[in-house]
Each structure stands twice: as C-alpha cells, then as structure tokens.
Amino acid sequence: MSSDGPRLRADARRNVEGIRTAALDVFRAHGLNSPLDEVARAAGVSKGTIYHRFGGRQGLIDAVVEELVAERILGIITAVRAIEDPVERFESYLRQIWLLQYDEPAANDVLLRALPGSEPIAALCEHASKVAGGFLGDAQATGAIRDDLTEEDVYLLIWERGIIARACDQQHRDGFVRSFEHTLRGLRAGS
Amino acid sequence: MSSDGPRLRADARRNVEGIRTAALDVFRAHGLNSPLDEVARAAGVSKGTIYHRFGGRQGLIDAVVEELVAERILGIITAVRAIEDPVERFESYLRQIWLLQYDEPAANDVLLRALPGSEPIAALCEHASKVAGGFLGDAQATGAIRDDLTEEDVYLLIWERGIIARACDQQHRDGFVRSFEHTLRGLRAGS
DNA sequence: AGGGTTCTTGACCATGACGTCAAGTAACGC
DNA sequence: GCGTTACTTGACGTCATGGTCAAGAACCCT
Numbered sequence: 001m002s003s004d005g006p007r008l009r010a011d012a013r014r015n016v017e018g019i020r021t022a023a024l025d026v027f028r029a030h031g032l033n034s035p036l037d038e039v040a041r042a043a044g045v046s047k048g049t050i051y052h053r054f055g056g057r058q059g060l061i062d063a064v065v066e067e068l069v070a071e072r073i074l075g076i077i078t079a080v081r082a083i084e085d086p087v088e089r090f091e092s093y094l095r096q097i098w099l100l101q102y103d104e105p106a107a108n109d110v111l112l113r114a115l116p117g118s119e120p121i122a123a124l125c126e127h128a129s130k131v132a133g134g135f136l137g138d139a140q141a142t143g144a145i146r147d148d149l150t151e152e153d154v155y156l157l158i159w160e161r162g163i164i165a166r167a168c169d170q171q172h173r174d175g176f177v178r179s180f181e182h183t184l185r186g187l188r189a190g191s
Numbered sequence: 192m193s194s195d196g197p198r199l200r201a202d203a204r205r206n207v208e209g210i211r212t213a214a215l216d217v218f219r220a221h222g223l224n225s226p227l228d229e230v231a232r233a234a235g236v237s238k239g240t241i242y243h244r245f246g247g248r249q250g251l252i253d254a255v256v257e258e259l260v261a262e263r264i265l266g267i268i269t270a271v272r273a274i275e276d277p278v279e280r281f282e283s284y285l286r287q288i289w290l291l292q293y294d295e296p297a298a299n300d301v302l303l304r305a306l307p308g309s310e311p312i313a314a315l316c317e318h319a320s321k322v323a324g325g326f327l328g329d330a331q332a333t334g335a336i337r338d339d340l341t342e343e344d345v346y347l348l349i350w351e352r353g354i355i356a357r358a359c360d361q362q363h364r365d366g367f368v369r370s371f372e373h374t375l376r377g378l379r380a381g382s
Numbered sequence: 383a384g385g386g387t388t389c390t391t392g393a394c395c396a397t398g399a400c401g402t403c404a405a406g407t408a409a410c411g412c
Numbered sequence: 413g414c415g416t417t418a419c420t421t422g423a424c425g426t427c428a429t430g431g432t433c434a435a436g437a438a439c440c441c442t
Contacts, residue, residue: 009388009439035429046391051431053389156366157373163358164351175347182348183370186377200409200418226399237421242401
C-alpha cells in the first residue's frame, strides 16, 4: 500500500501523511472542492508542498478517496444486499445513498461525478450504478415498482438529490428526508 | 411609472433605459447573479454608471424584476385558476412553476429567495406561497392529495426544483420533467 | 561535520468578481 | 457660445481562489 518508488526523505514522508490526514478531515467536512490552502493549513505545511507531493487537487483526491468514500458506498451496498424483499432493498438503497449524500459532502461530490478524469472514482460510480440497476430490476420484477423506470432514471434521482444536498448546507435534514420520501412513493407502481 | 424626482439629463435618461434593457436581457439569460460588468457591456456603458444610477445589483434588480418575472408568475397563477378540477389545478400549478424555474433562471432566483432584502420580491413570493397554499387545500379536500402535505412542503418542493434547475444549465429538460413527475405522483394520496 | 541532494516555503502571477472615486466629458441654461 | 453642473469613465483597491518557482532549509550519507 505504500511503495511509491525511490523512498522519500523523512520530512517528506511525514508531510505526505500529514497532508493525507488533513485532507481527509477537510474534505469530509466541506467536500472535495475545499480550498487547498485550507488543507495545507490544517496539515501545517505550505500550499506548494501539496502541489509538489500530489500534483494538485486531483492527485490529492485520488490519494484519499478510497479511505474517504469508497468504503462508505460499498458498505451501503453490502448492508442493503442482506435485505430480502426486493422492493425494500431497492428503496433502502436509495434512502441510504441519499442520506450519505446529505451527510458526507465528499461522498456526494463523488456520486455527482463532479470530478472528471479520476479513474478510481469512475470505477466506483460504475459499480454503484450497476448495483443500483440490479436492485431496480429485482424490485420491478415484483410488480411493485413502476416498470418504465430505467437505470438512468435512478442515476438522475441520485444526481438531483446530490445537488440538493449540496445546497442544504447542514440544515433541514428532515425536510430533505420528507421530500425524498415523496419521490420514493412516486416510483411505486399503480399511481 | 417614471417620476423619480428632479428629472434627469438627456444622456442619463438614455442610459437608465439602456441599462434596464440590457439588464433584462442578461438577467433573463443568466439569472440575477450575472456580473454587472456584463450588463454594463451590453448596455454600452461603464460599470460605474450602473452603480451611480441604480446603487448596485439590488437596485438594478428592483428596477427590472417586475417586468422580468412578476408577470410570468402572476400569469401562471391566473392561467391555473381557470382550471376547474382542484387536483389538476394544484398539479398544474406546480408543473408550470417548475418549468418556469427551469426556463427562466431569473424567475428561479426570485423563487429561491436568493435575493435578501428586496421588498417587491418578498411580496411576490409571499403572494405565490399563499396562492399555492390555497390550491393545496382545495386539492386535499377532494381526498386525492395526501393530507399530511403542508404549505411549507410545497415551498420546499419548489425550492428543491429550483436548485436542480440551476444546476441543469440548459440541458436535460426531459429528465427534469420526468423526475418531477415522479415527485408529483408521490404527493397523491393512497400510496 | 559538511557537502550534495531533496524538500519546503511564501512571495508571486493570474483570474474574475465587487465596489469606489478623481478626473474628464457632455448636456443645459443663459 | 460658454460657463456651470450633472454625468460618465476606467483605473484602482479588495477579496478569494488556483497555481508556480527561485531561493533557502532540512535531511542523509559518508
């Protein structure tokens, strides 16, 4: 997990770790678009060092995204898989993803695909979409979920919620939930 | 409609008109947060003149908001009032407002209450909310719309759609519609 | 310990926005 | 026409961001 070629000098290694940690904190709190100066300050280094070590925001994100987000998303998938009823499984998946988007701005940024050109992120999104598609199919097979719903619709719903979550700015959590429950009801067959 | 005290010099009057016109164009195209330089350029005037004549963005907005937005919103209210079926009236109101938000960034900004401290705008929003509340009540009385829905919920739905519309950036109109139809279905009773 | 190399720093440039004001320009009244 | 006054200009100051780089500091090896 930590073999990047030549071996760094002691201070450099220390800084890389410090920056990673700071980035985790800052990104978790304010999303992946936080000013890099803030990360630098939190790490007790200068901005230049981040550019030097990680090549800019994209590199920094790549370096922390796994720890920051992947496990949360994969955790949801795993947890939801255990639900037997396909409809409940599908709805639960959406609920959990939506809440994650609300609670973790960084996860939200990832799901919104707001980060062009990062391979691990793209892969993660791809996977999540496939999984969602599976859940959707199973749920539709029971007849309880509208069958004109597509995988793309599901992604759209997630995207929209993400945009909303981003604008909410840590308030109104119950309004957020209340409102996505309306949408969820609208996905059921026979309205 | 045009008696603001002392009477302006000819060039000033010309400029005020030009700026108003330019502001209508620019605001219509890019919303009420467009850079004032852009308005100035469109009016063939320098930025300073806008500040001089209108006192800044807020004043400029106040000067055009009526023509820009009020009539659209009031038009929708009037049109929708003519619908007899209360449920259809309520749903139609939401649809039209949502489309307006999508199509006119400026109207959206107004409905999002993104402009603090402008009296005419506040009044307009107030009025729209009251009207929406009325439509909601009538629709609920028929039993076809969930009765746990509040006027505040309706405002929330409008707010959320506005946020989404703002992020859409002139694409995906059908996705936008498709998705709000889901929400609309979720507002109906008995799901 | 000291020389050579790796790292870090923070001042610097750029962009794009808001808002101000002294100085220049144009209209008006006589 | 011409002086007076109203009006406009655009350069300037400010702030917040992204990003770079020469010069100085820290480290590591011998």
